Amino acid sequence: MTVLFQDVAYAFRQLRKTPAFTATVLLTLAIGIGANSAVFTLVNAILLHNLPVTDPKTLIRIGDKDDCCVNGGWNDNGDYSLFATDTYYMFKRSLPEFEELAAMESGYAWRPITVRRSGPQTVAKSFTGTFVSGNYFRVFGLSPAAGRLFVDADDQKGAPITAVMSYDAWMQDYGGDPGVIGGAFYINTKAATIIGVAPKGFYGDRIDTNPPKYFLPMNTMDTVIGAPYFNDPDSQWAYIIGRIKPGTSVPALQSKASELLKQAYAPLKTFSDQRAKKVLPLTHVVLSPGGGGIQNMQDGYKDHLKLLQWIAALVLLVACANIANLLLVRGMSRRAELSVRSALGAQRRRIVRQLLTESVLLSGIGGLLGLAVSYLGAHALLALAFPDQHNMPVAASPSPMVIGFAFALSLVTGILFGLAPALMAARTQPAEALRSNARTTAHGASFLQRSLVVLQAALSLVLLVAAGLFAQSLNKAQNVDMKLDTTNRYIAHINPQAAGYKNTEVEPLYQTIVDRFHGIPGVVKVGLSTYTPMEENNWSSGVKVQGEPDRNKGASWVKGTPEYFDSVGTHIVMGRGFTAQDTLKAPSVAVVNKEFVKQFFDNRNPIGHHFGFSGVSKTPQDGAHEIVGVVEDTTYTSVYWKDHAMYFLPLTQRAGLANDADPDNSIDKDLSMYAGAIVIQTAHPIDGFEKVVSDTLGSINPNLTIVKFQTFKQQIDDRFIEERLIARLTSLFGVLALLLAGIGLYGVTAYTVVRRTPEIGIRMALGAARGRVIRMVMRAAMLQTVAGLIIGIPVAVFCVRYVKSQLYEITSVNVPVMAVAIGVLILAAAIAGIIPARRAASIDPVRALRIE
Template sequence: MAWVHRLWLRLQSLFLRKGLAKELDGEMQFHLDELIAENIGAGMSREEARSAALRTFGNATALKEEAREAWGWTCLEQLLQDVRYAIRQLRKTPGFTATAVLTLALGIGANAAIFTLMDALMMRSLPVADPKTLVRLGDTSDCCVNSGSVENGSYALFSTEMYERLKKYAPEFEDLASMQAGFPYRPVVARRDGTQENARSVMGEFVSGNYFQTFGLRPAAGRLFSDSDDVKGAAMVAVMSYTAWKRDYAGDTSVIRSTFWINTKAVTLVGIAPEGFFGDRLSTSPPDFYLPIETHTLISNAPYVHDPDVRWLYIVGRVKPATQLGPLQEKTSVSVRQWLKETRTFSSTPDKSLPEKTHVVLTPGGAGIQDLREQYQSNLGLLMGASGLVLLIACANIANLLLVRGMRRKTEVSLRAALGAARNRIVRQLLTESVVLAGLGGIAGLAVAYLGARMLLRLAFSGAETIPIDPRPSVTVLGFAFALSLLTGILFGVAPAWMASQTNPSDALKSGVRGTTVGASLLQRSLVVLQAALSLVLLVGAGLFAQSLTKLQATDLKLDSRNRYIAHINPQGAGYSPRELETLYRTIEQRFHELPGVNRVGISNYTPMEENNWSNGVQVQGQPYSGRDASFIKANSEYFDSVGTHVIMGRGIRTQDVLAAPTVAVVNQTFVKDFLPNGENPIGRHFGSPLPPEANGDYEIVGVVEDSVYTSLRWKDHRMYFVPITQRPSSNKEPIDQDLSLYAGALVLQTQWPVNNMEEIARKTLAEINPNLAVVKFQTFDQQIADRFNHDRLVAQLTALFGGLALLLATIGLYGVTAYTVARRTSEIGIRMALGAPRGGVIAMVMRGAMSQTAIGLAIGILATLPCARLVESQLYELKGVNATALAASVLTLAVASSLAGLIPARRAASTDPAQTLRAE
């Protein structure tokens, strides 16, 4: 039981430390007193006796510490002591502390915010079982329903047949699942049977029967799919997402086994997907319903489900343990190549290199289909760079502040050393102080990170219904932020601590009272120069992106968005067959025209300045096929007027251009320029698809329109043609019931005056025509156009933000160093003024020092912007290199800011009272 006793003694020493220390003091004092008494007894004077006793006894302070160390808790005790002392020191200098914490918070917070996004977009896995063993077939974000060959030969999109074969002949996979690539572009219309609820347009994703099994998921309620749900003739079933279940049905289990009308087809809901599962990809529109692939034919009227030449599925599989991915990739590529040879696409392609370049790249599938990643990758890289620079500036600031502080405290440190403080203890204490400071900065940085990430997300996904990323920093991000702040603290705490440990107490004490008149050290000044240079780079970057955005927004889109509203619709989802569409469109036109103020009712498959794009290979009759394609729009007669596109030659689309009438087309100017380059009259010429051969006479050109912008302003030389929405060329031999191109996707309503409740009116009017005609999305044309600039606006805003931060930090840095220099030179300045130096002269002297650093910084910065501008050139719109405006504006901003930063200490210096300084001497 001796160890219990010993433990007791040890614990006692922890909790009774104060008492023990007091006892020790008493003991030692008693000892010293006895020694002194003995010495006096031996005939020494009182003074002699005392110093002799101290010599015999040794360094009492150090011995006390040694004794405490023996109690075994010194480490902890000293740490607490150091921390307490550090906090006291920091509270004594609130200005310094606030500046340092703010600087760190902004630097660390900005980086942690960007890192949160990076982490969510780039690194986080899907919430599924063992994401590491998931593998995706393919490395591109090709979408949605494609036919024809893949230009670079890398396959990521597959036909149903190809998927089934791969599943059958790839024993390396435990499970191989497939999923609809383009579900976000094809919402479904859903309504629960037997309720009063309106038909709603929601997201539905068609997936293979083993989809949930592959991801290793268990249902939250009911059951998930099995292979038997995904066969021809099986009862139609659906699984609902947990989010939709909670949101729309408050988690009511009675929805399970109930009937839903999905695109007007009866489907039984069999279960709820697990909580947290948001599908196979990060998306702003996660699916509400999962449906088996086999039901896509009936529900979406999709004729391509079993067409071996139509690719519309992504494939993700789970490999068996210890599978070598290299050989598997080779094997998969060989199989795909082999099977593709049997398709029409391969046999009819003019590209002879197609078979050999065909391949499949296996990529990690744990994060799902990463199309969002691709979208944001270049921007995130840029933002990481910018925030990194801000952090660098922040670190330079901190270094400077700590250096200044370290020098100011030289006297204090020497005094403590002279009083018997152990040198390593002083160093440790100074280090603790900077680590505490960094820790405070780190905590404040987390707050900044959280708010920053929220703001970033709101900016990045403005207009989205669901933001798929949680702004709360993850453990990784927390670790990252704290590692960063600790590193900063240690790195910049070491320098002053080391300097302090080098001081000889007596030297420092002698000279410390009066500052040596040298100003800031070379290191400090270099840091200021560096800050100025870095912030110039960021400011120029911000200027360039702002210019780019202005240029984008000022570009004439050759559209008219005034008093225009766009309602996206889904007639297929409402149950219309292609034959019924002509009547539907007439009804829609008629009903909307009956509304007061409605001038034009455009109907088309998609509209200008949205993400959608349909394109086709084009061959002009009488010319060889050049391999070029053009985008096409299917539209009604009022479409051009409704979007504000002007017909500049011939005519537009007329109401007479119906299914039974000759097939005509209107083309844009770029189309004419590219396909009929020799000034030929385009009117009356014929063109069509290169295949089948007779198709190139399908359309007769009856008019030319100006180049309105579709999809993106960055798409230059966008060849387009426009055909009447209900017409089908004679070469199109597929049954009309399977012709999806007849389905309209959007209504464009142009009104006489602004109509605030147009959305409500449109929904009501459509529901009156057919309650299943749900509105998929409603926006004003202006909103739709503005959304296309979201990305550029985001980057411009963020670079401006980082530029501003950099400017602020650099200004603080310059101010700090100048103020420090002035403080150290107070006596010198006082003497100068006593000797007759004018106020203006003093101000000029201080300003010269500050501005010379800025000037050097600017010079270096200007040189640095040149290569940096080239790095971001690809992300700018029609801007090459650094232009004079951006550069001049940035230089001016920085110059003004730094003169302000210099002026405040300079004025303080000039207001020095010579008499007072001289007295202080």
């Protein structure tokens, strides 16, 4: 230990003697390790996140896919992850291998609730709420922060409506007021009692950008939000997670659950269709780890996060190569010192240990600085990935795992970039200390040093190409002609059902909304719809054209009011749009897009033809809707969704039914009657328009609140958050790698000039011109860069195959991107080489010879 302390103290003295070298190495390390730790912080918080529950390793989910939100029908591969209420109870009864099974709502984000505390002057507000089984908190092994959590008696039909509030909601909305517990509230205008507060740090059963603030028993779902699918054995709406008993074989349990599901599905109406009967034998479930909760968000972000990990690792590799070069140069400059120490009896392993101690000390300090960089970087990554989200259950602070990762990375980095220079320096012979430097015409830099520069150049090119491709992909995606107009358009999301309106009451409500908003100065168009073009939502159904064979195809559908198409900027290209006469009692009509015409009519004129849902009704309804118009192919949901067939229905008409011939599909069960958004076009921008909209809705009904307000442009921009994040970060990492490579090339070139000073002096004394000296130095520098290009170009072309799935309409490296990347790298190399080249050309021959 005494020797170790001596080595550390000596290392500190050596580092203090060369502040420029120390600062450069620490900065390089901080960038390399900090970038990796920042990305790993995000990876740890999202991909490796476990729920803050008791013993998460024993939690198992029945299912493995993101099948949000309410599904009907069957799927071709037979893999199910979303289940009906009856199926949940069947599993609960028939799978004693689970200590308990809990059910939870899959699509709570799409149907917010309206909450108002009882009392005078209280205001109704829109919140995210979720419905869960009575044993939900018990399965997770949680204790309340205040009050109590659900028990089985709370989740019985006819039980009083109760709710558990999230800890964040309790603190943010009510300041931790203990009077909330047992207090009377109104949820969707229904009287409810808050019985407790969930524990701090528990955000529900999944990572979500908008986690639930209220938990309600699932048997109150139909009463509170009017969810007829809750009691429908053919409607799948719930995820299931349970705690498995010790010693249970998961493969055997998976086989048993799959067989039970197959038996439960056989008698359902869904599988009465001949095509469905053929896929029934494929019915199965996949049991997956449940400790991290429902993995919807993880599945959506894992590809991009893994890509960022690889890019950050490449930056670290460039940084390590740079530091190794710096240490090699420093080691060569200390040859005289090491020769003296060797001549005085120092053993080679002692010298190597001393030099390694300096390297590990540098990397340790760099690791500490990297942690600081990672903390700031993780916050920046979160802000880029989830803008305007303030309740994200993702912490940017480094966890113990991240801290351990950073220091392990520091240690490995220190050993890697310190070992080779230490071994080379330790080979110094004692005799070198006893004689003066010999004149040399050597090339100065070693093969290893030049190889490291070549490696840096190659990796920098790969990162520059990646940055160019992702920037080009983002630009192409954002500039797609979506057939939408965002100019002076605003979107206010609403939930009439949560305000207490029944299906049969919405028609006059919508007319009132349109009339009130048209009374606001500057308002041009007012359209209502179930959802809007570029929000992350999609309703779809099978489509059967009357009088034609079933093509086994589906299409997305949206319901809207007469001014909806104008409000979003979609143009009618044939026939007509909706009119005020297309009411509930009028004949059912539809407008389809051009892709619908292509897929279902082979581009024949569809006007006057009828179609309806396929495979969902006992009574044939393929003539439900008459096509009265065709619109252009407006982009919905995502620009990545090609060949998107769509049809549009009047908001107050039935979906898929011409009348109430099917008693299982009465109007009381038709949730599509509820508008989800108002799209408002104005003649000019209006300051404070959100408050104007809120006041207008409040004047109609105090419970009619804004769920979310944004401009149409903001909504579209939000769909490119991930792409923008990747493009910016790849560009940043590419610039960092280029900077590090430039520093490395400069260092090696400058070192070469110093080593060859006597040689250059002789050349100039013999008549060599300054230009020739500059060309000689620049040629050596550019040859290393060209060697890097020769390696980097095929590597970049090869790597595109692994990221093309994340690029928009780009499948290979195109010439402009490659040319720009090569040009930028050559320019950086030229700048890095010209400085020492000019310095070499200014050498005084007399002084150079005097050095000897």
